[in-house]
Amino acid sequence: MESSIDDIRGVVFETLRASLPKPIELSDQTNIVRDLGLDSVAVMDFVMEIEDRLDISVPLDRIAEVENIGDLVSTVRDLKGRA
Amino acid sequence: MPLLDKFAALSAQYATLESIGANPFNVTFDRVLSPTEAMIGQRHILLLGTNNYLGLTYDPAVIRKAVEATRSFGTGTTGSRIANGSYDGHKQLERALADFYGRKHAMVFSTGYQANLGMLSTLAGKNDHLLLDADSHASIYDGSRLGHAQVTRFRHNDPDDLHKRLRRLADVPGDKVIVVEGIYSMLGDTAPLREFVEVKREWGAYLVVDEAHSMGVLGKTGRGLAEAQGVEGDIDFIVGTFSKSLAGVGGFCVSDMEGFDILRVACRPYMFTASLPPAVIAATTEALHQVSTRPELREKLMQNAERFYEGLRRLGFRVGPELSPVVSAIMPDPETASVFWTNLLKAGLYTNVSLPPATPNGLALLRSSVSAAHSPQQIDHAIALFAHVGHALGLLPYHARESESLIAGE
Numbered sequence: 001m002e003s004s005i006d007d008i009r010g011v012v013f014e015t016l017r018a019s020l021p022k023p024i025e026l027s028d029q030t031n032i033v034r035d036l037g038l039d040s041v042a043v044m045d046f047v048m049e050i051e052d053r054l055d056i057s058v059p060l061d062r063i064a065e066v067e068n069i070g071d072l073v074s075t076v077r078d079l080k081g082r083a
Numbered sequence: 084m085p086l087l088d089k090f091a092a093l094s095a096q097y098a099t100l101e102s103i104g105a106n107p108f109n110v111t112f113d114r115v116l117s118p119t120e121a122m123i124g125q126r127h128i129l130l131l132g133t134n135n136y137l138g139l140t141y142d143p144a145v146i147r148k149a150v151e152a153t154r155s156f157g158t159g160t161t162g163s164r165i166a167n168g169s170y171d172g173h174k175q176l177e178r179a180l181a182d183f184y185g186r187k188h189a190m191v192f193s194t195g196y197q198a199n200l201g202m203l204s205t206l207a208g209k210n211d212h213l214l215l216d217a218d219s220h221a222s223i224y225d226g227s228r229l230g231h232a233q234v235t236r237f238r239h240n241d242p243d244d245l246h247k248r249l250r251r252l253a254d255v256p257g258d259k260v261i262v263v264e265g266i267y268s269m270l271g272d273t274a275p276l277r278e279f280v281e282v283k284r285e286w287g288a289y290l291v292v293d294e295a296h297s298m299g300v301l302g303k304t305g306r307g308l309a310e311a312q313g314v315e316g317d318i319d320f321i322v323g324t325f326s327k328s329l330a331g332v333g334g335f336c337v338s339d340m341e342g343f344d345i346l347r348v349a350c351r352p353y354m355f356t357a358s359l360p361p362a363v364i365a366a367t368t369e370a371l372h373q374v375s376t377r378p379e380l381r382e383k384l385m386q387n388a389e390r391f392y393e394g395l396r397r398l399g400f401r402v403g404p405e406l407s408p409v410v411s412a413i414m415p416d417p418e419t420a421s422v423f424w425t426n427l428l429k430a431g432l433y434t435n436v437s438l439p440p441a442t443p444n445g446l447a448l449l450r451s452s453v454s455a456a457h458s459p460q461q462i463d464h465a466i467a468l469f470a471h472v473g474h475a476l477g478l479l480p481y482h483a484r485e486s487e488s489l490i491a492g493e
Contacts, residue, residue, distance in 0.1 A: 039439055039440040040440050041439060041440035041443075041445075042439070042440070042445065044217070044236055045217070045444075048217070048236070048238065055247075055251070056251065057235045057248050057251050057252070059233045059234055059235055060224075060227070060228075060234040060235070060236060061233070061234065
C-alpha cells in the first residue's frame with residue numbers, strides 16, 4: 001500500500017498528469033486552480049481518482065482548503081494515516 | 084473596484100457574450116403569451132427552455148385560485164411562519180402535499196433552493212455525514228456547506244462507489260445521509276434508486292431524494308422517480324419544488340419520520356425568511372390537484388419528450404443517455420454552444436446554455452425542456468430549427484443532411 005509521503009506525491013502527480021489535457025511541470029508549489037486551470041468540479045473529479053487509488057475519501061471541506069499540490073499531498077497523507 | 088477584482092476572468096467572459104449581443108445568461112422576455120410562447124421586442128419566441136413541464140402557468144383554474152387568494156388574503160404575508168404566523172393556505176398546502184405523497188408530514192419552503200439548503204443543513208449535524216451524488220444541483224452543495232456535517236461526494240449514479248465510501252466511514256461515528264436526485268437537470272438522466280436503496284439499507288443510512296425535475300413527470304400518479312421505481316417506502320425524505328411542474332415558486336419536503344415538525348424551529352432557511360404569498364400558495368395547491376387528477380398531462384409530456392429527443396437523435400445530435408423532458412444536445416465546446424443558442428434565438432426558439440462547472444464532465448450543453456403544452460407542430464418546428472442551425476455550423480453528419488434534403492425535395 002502506498003502511504004509514505006513520496007509514494008503519495010507520486011500517486012498525486014501521476015493521476016494529475018493523466019487528467020490534464022497537456023503536460024505541465026508539476027511541483028508541490030503548483031497552484032491547482034491558477035496553474036492547472038481546473039474549475040471547482042474538475043478538482044473534485046480529479047481528487048476522486050486519487051481517492052480510488054488510495055482507498056480514502058477526502059471530505060469536501062478538506063478539498064476546499066487545498067491551494068497547491070503540496071497541500072493536497074499532506075491532506076491525503078493525513079487521511080491515509082488515519083485509515 | 085478591487086473588491087470585485089477576483090471576478091476578473093468571469094467578467095471578461097461575460098463581457099464577450101454581452102459584446103456580441105447574445106448572452107444566454109441575460110435574456111428578457113418583454114411579454115409572455117402562453118406556456119410555450121413569448122415576445123422579445125416585436126419577435127415571437129417559441130419557448131423550449133422553461134422547465135414548465137405540465138404547462139400549468141396559464142391554467143384558468145390555477146389563475147383563478149391565485150386571484151381569489153390575493154383578493155381575500157392580500158399580496159404578501161410580510162413575515163415568516165414562525166415569527167409572524169402561518170395562513171390557513173400554508174397549512175392546507177402542507178396537508179395536500181402529505182396526502183399526495185401518502186406521507187405523515189410536509190413542510191413548505193419559500194423556494195426549492197431553500198428546501199435543499201434547509202433540509203441538508205439541518206438533517207446532518209456536526210458529527211454526521213452527508214454523501215452527495217457528484218452531479219448534484221448547486222442547492223445541494225450549498226446546503227451541505229451551510230451545515231456542519233462532513234461532506235463526501237460519490238461518483239454520479241454509482242451505487243458501488245457509494246458503498247465504498249460508506250464502508251470507509253463504517254467505524255466513524257455519526258449518522259449518514261445520502262442525497263440523490265430523481266431526474267438530473269443537466270442531462271435528464273435518472274438515479275438507480277433501487278440499487279441506492281439496497282446500499283442505504285446495508286449501511287443503515289438515510290436517503291433523501293430531490294424530485295425537483297421528476298415530480299409531476301414520473302410515476303403512475305406523478306409522485307416522481309421513487310414511485311416509478313417502486314421504492315417510496317425506503318426514501319426517508321423527498322424534497323421538491325413548486326417552480327417546475329407546479330408552475331409557481333417554492334419548495335417542500337415530505338417524510339414519515341417521527342418528530343419531523345421539530346424541524347420548523349431548527350431549520351434556519353425555513354425560519355428566517357418570509358413565507359410564500361397567498362397567491363402562490365393557492366395556485367400551487369390547485370396545480371397539485373391538477374397533477375393528481377389529469378394524468379393525460381404526463382402522457383402528453385412524455386409523447387412530446389419522445390418526439391423531440393428522437394428527432395434530435397435522428398438528426399445526429401449527441402443527446403443525454405435517457406429519454407426525459409430534459410433534452411440536452413452535447414456541444415463540442417462552450418463557444419459553439421453559445422453560437423448555436425444565439426442562432427436558435429434569432430430564428431425564434433428559446434433554449435438554455437449550460438456550461439462547466441454547472442455541467443458534469445466539463446460538457447457544454449444546449450439544454451431544452453419539453454412541456455405538455457407544446458403542440459406536435461411546435462416540437463417539429465423546433466427540430467427543424469435545430470437541423471438548420473446544426474447543418475449551418477457543420478455539426479451534423481452528412482447522411483442526416485442528405486436524408487433531410489430528400490424529405491425537403493419531396
